[in-house]
Amino acid sequence: MSGKTIAAIIVYALALLNxxxxxxxxxxxxxxxxxRRFLWGLRKGLKEAxxxxxxxxxxxxxxxxxxxFLVRNISKITRGNEGLKWMRNLF
Incomplete structure (x- = not known):
């Protein structure tokens, strides 16, 4: 391996570590x-409900x-409209 290859491996390894x-x-x-701030504001806004x-x-x-939820559905979200069926259930 050349010095450039080793340097590139080290740089990428440090970037991944970072x-x-x-x-x-x-x-x-x-x-x-x-x-947490959003939920607090929502709770205050829904006080009269x-x-x-x-x-x-x-x-x-x-x-x-x-x-x-984000981790479980990240692949569905990145696929586009087909993966957003859960959003229809909100409304």
Whole structure:
């Protein structure tokens, strides 16, 4: 192997390491903080609504904005309209 090949392997390995150690956890943490703020605002906005409706809306929003839902449905979401059948169930 030449020196350029070894250098390229090292650079790509460090980039992947950076992605795994810093970028992915940071993205997840920021997403959770924004989701929590959104849910708090939604809860405040639905204060006047009936309890059953408020609970139903909040549970649906919590489910569809969860990371677990995103991970389970990421392949469906990237396929396009065929994978978005779950969205029709919202309305």
């Amino acid at each position: 992605l795994v150690i810093f970028l992915i956890p940071y993205t997840i943490i920021v997403y959770k903080i924004q989701r 009936p309890k059953e409706l408020r609970k139903s809306v909040l549970n649906a929003v919590k489910y569809y904005t969860s990371i677990r």
